[in-house]
Amino acid sequence: MSFRFTAMATIVMAFLPVSAFAQSADVPKLGTCITCHGRDGVGTSPVFPNLAGQKSLYMVQQLEQFRSGARKSEVMNVVAKPLTDAEIEALANYYEGLKPSGP
Structure with missing residues (x-):
């Protein structure tokens, strides 16, 4: 399976309907994130980073860079583009x- 196919499959999965947990979390767009980064912030695959406990300032900066295209990622640029600042x-x-997670 090629990387391009895997990346496109990931993008498609990111926009599938979300679980009841994500819908009830009162965090907009959380369902999109948990597809790769997990409900508990632990990546669902070794290629997806853990986000649990990550400093919010860092995450805001990275998501803004993905949204603008300043930071390149075939998947994250698509996922972050429609996100509002809020x-x-x-x-x-x-x-x-x-x-x-971890020791």
Whole structure:
């Protein structure tokens, strides 16, 4: 399976209907994020970074760069492009509030 196919499949998966958990979380666009980064902020695959406990300021900066295209990622540029500043802030605060996994 090629990287391009995998990336396109990931984009399609990101826009599938979300679980009841994500819909009830009161965080806009969370359902899109949990497809790759997990409900608990732990990546669903080794290629997706863990976001649990990540500092919100860093996440805001990175999402803004993905949205503008200053930071390149075939998947994240598409996912971040429609996000508003308020949605980015809410997502960053949500993931910062989760307990990081690991030892």
